[in-house]
Structures are given as structure tokens and as C-alpha cells.
Amino acid sequence: MGHYSGDPKLGDSFFRPSLKLDCLCLFPCPEVGKLGLGIQPAVYILAGKRNGTLYVGVTSDLVKRVWQHKGNLVQGYTKRYAVHLLVWYELHTTMESAITREKLLKKWKRRWKLELIESLNPDWHDLYDSIV
Numbered sequence: 001m002g003h004y005s006g007d008p009k010l011g012d013s014f015f016r017p018s019l020k021l022d023c024l025c026l027f028p029c030p031e032v033g034k035l036g037l038g039i040q041p042a043v044y045i046l047a048g049k050r051n052g053t054l055y056v057g058v059t060s061d062l063v064k065r066v067w068q069h070k071g072n073l074v075q076g077y078t079k080r081y082a083v084h085l086l087v088w089y090e091l092h093t094t095m096e097s098a099i100t101r102e103k104l105l106k107k108w109k110r111r112w113k114l115e116l117i118e119s120l121n122p123d124w125h126d127l128y129d130s131i132v
Contacts, residue, residue: 041098043105044089045117048082050124054113055083058102062089066128085126088117 042062046055059065066086072079092098
């Protein structure tokens with residue numbers, strides 16, 4: 001995992017599939033176990049189904065935010081397109097690093113996002129139950 005693929009339009013700071021900022025770990029995280037840590041910055045990807053519609057988000061409380069998406073409590077894209085499966089997430093030590101990572105992921109090509117998901121979650125399991 002982790003090969004460099006710079007995009008000349010975005011400069012050398014554009015990495016895929018992983019950019020280490022102040023990242024604690026990728027899932028599954030044996031050091032953290034079940035999430036319930038209060039404020040824990042995270043970047044996440046939701047999907048409607050395998051290879052379906054994708055949504056990249058950032059939050060300080062992953063469990064709560066995914067629960068909101070699943071319950072259609074978040075107005076907008078995820079509700080409109082039924083994007084509720086947590087297929088990838090990454091924990092960070094600061095919101096600043098999580099927001100930076102989210103902005104980078106949103107600029108990625110779709111293919112790169114699919115590769116990122118499948119590198120850690122090849123069967124596209126909903127990871128929500130593993131974090132609650």
C-alpha cells in the first residue's frame with residue numbers, strides 16, 4: 001500500500017492512496033478498538049453500495065455522524081442518494097489534519113478512492129458496527 005502518484009495540476013503534495021498527516025491509524029484500529037473517545041477527528045467515505053455513489057466527509061465524532069447519515073438526519077447529498085454504508089475511515093489527532101486530508105480526498109479521481117476502499121475493505125462491508 002502507499003505508492004506516490006503526483007498530479008502535475010495539483011503539485012507534489014497530492015498523494016494517493018495514503019497521505020500521512022497527524023493520522024493515528026486506518027481501520028481496523030487495534031490500538032483504539034471501538035470508538036467512543038469523545039472528540040476524535042476522522043475522515044470517512046460512505047457508499048450507497050459496492051462501486052456505487054461515494055461521499056467523503058470529515059467529523060469530530062465518527063459514530064454520531066455516521067448514525068446521523070444512516071438515519072437520514074443529514075439533509076443533502078447522502079440523504080438524496082441513499083449513501084449510508086461506512087466503507088472507509090481514517091482517524092486523526094487534530095481536526096486540522098483531518099480537514100486537510102478530506103480536501104485532498106475530494107480532489108482524487110474516483111478510481112483512486114475505489115482503490116483506497118478496496119485496499120482495506122475489499123468486500124465493502126459496512127464498518128459502522130465495528131466502531132459502535
